[in-house]
Amino acid sequence: MAADPIAQFQIKKIMTLGHIGPYEIALTNSAVFMIAAVVFIVGGIMLAGRNIIPGRAQSLAEITYEFVAGTVRSTAGNEGMKFFPLVFSLFTFILVLNMFGMIPGFFTVMSHIAITGALAALVILTVIIYGIYKNGFKFFKLFWPSGVPMFVMPLIVVIEILSFLSRPLSLSVRLFANMLAGHITLKVFASFIGLLATSLGVAGWLVGILPFSMLIALTALEFLVAFLQAYVFTILTCLYLNDAIHPGH
């Protein structure tokens, strides 16, 4: 009964699609869930309808749009709205995958740092490329704080550059670590119930109420974390894009 709490994160190959050089391109359970999320999001938007009095699906789509648009406008300003498609895609993709992960037996895609790292790299490369394209050399003023005495400037610039480099790392680690730790905790508490019931009999069933009630509370918390981490990723993306749009302020 003591299930391995890590087993749920195993990548399983479903079928091989082909080879690129020595590397195998396979359809994995992770990829299947990502495709399912994209189908879910695109399908949800397509089926939402365009009625004057919105139905449930349409309300949901409209609320999501308003929510993300409000976040982008308040953090990156109206100029940031040109990145709205990117931010909206990231938010819905992460949110839907996190919520899929909350369904028992489903795979949690965002518990792999390869995925969150790729998303963070996408964000930070967008910031760098757009920042240099839009502002040219002025983009590097980001690392040149004004009002600092000249003799500490070399040190400060190196620290600022390291701080900038650490952004994609902390962005990916935050999402990945929260999802991984949350799902391990759920699994561990759930396996306590089974262990108690099999080893202690009736008394075990009674004591098992404790981890079970904990599990219910943790499940609620994990739903919050699943939403919150998608939102945190989104709002940080907007903040970083804001730096690319207005580097000197």
Place this chain on the structure above:
Amino acid sequence: MTGDQRGNGGDDLSGRLRRLDEKLDAREAEEMRKQPAPSANAADRFGGVVAGFAVGWAFDKLTGWSPWGLIVFLLLGFAAGVLNVLRSIGALPKYGERRDK
């Protein structure tokens, strides 16, 4: 409204001090609520150290000055992590903003 309060014994120093205290308490509670979760700070600090490690390691590989690049850049990375945390709690201005005021 303010005139009314002033009439009710706000003229003396202790009354004014008390009102200032109340305002400060309310302000402080507001500031406390704005603080992000500690987990966000942990990730920020971690990110700085890892970035320092990566740069230091690459520096050592390129110059062959091992282990000096690693030592120096890990320390600088720690500083960058602290900088991230200070930024995320709003104790320092954002990138590129003036910090001498």
